Amino acid sequence: MSEDLEEEYPEAAPYIRKAxxxxxxxxxIENYFPKIASLGVVMDIPPVEELPFYDEEKHDVLSEQEKRERAEAYREYRDNLRNTNPGGK
Incomplete structure (x- = not known):
């Protein structure tokens, strides 16, 4: 991994390197959302396009619209879990 990534994202770089x-x-690249991007809640993470091994000709990433749709789907999923009554009562 590039030293620039280490310098710009010192908290996230070890997690990315470990993955x-x-x-x-x-x-x-394929699992950046939500496996790694979820770290963005607690630390600065690079956009997937800034990863030194990202190749725009080889890899597909989510568009901004797809990211919003995925975030909305996760929100709805969490709301559903909160509102579901365990035990079926």
Missing amino acids: VNKHDEDWV
Whole structure:
């Protein structure tokens, strides 16, 4: 991984490096949302396009509209979990 990423995102870079070591670079790109991007709640994370191994000709990423739709779907899912009565009563 590039030193620039380490300098610009010192908290997130170790998590990204660990995911690359455990899986591989393609897995990180394919699973960036929500597996890694969810770290953005507690720390600055780079956009997937800033990863040093991202290749725009090889990898597809979510558009802004797709990101909004995914976030809305997760919100609805969480709301549904909160409002579902365990035990069926």
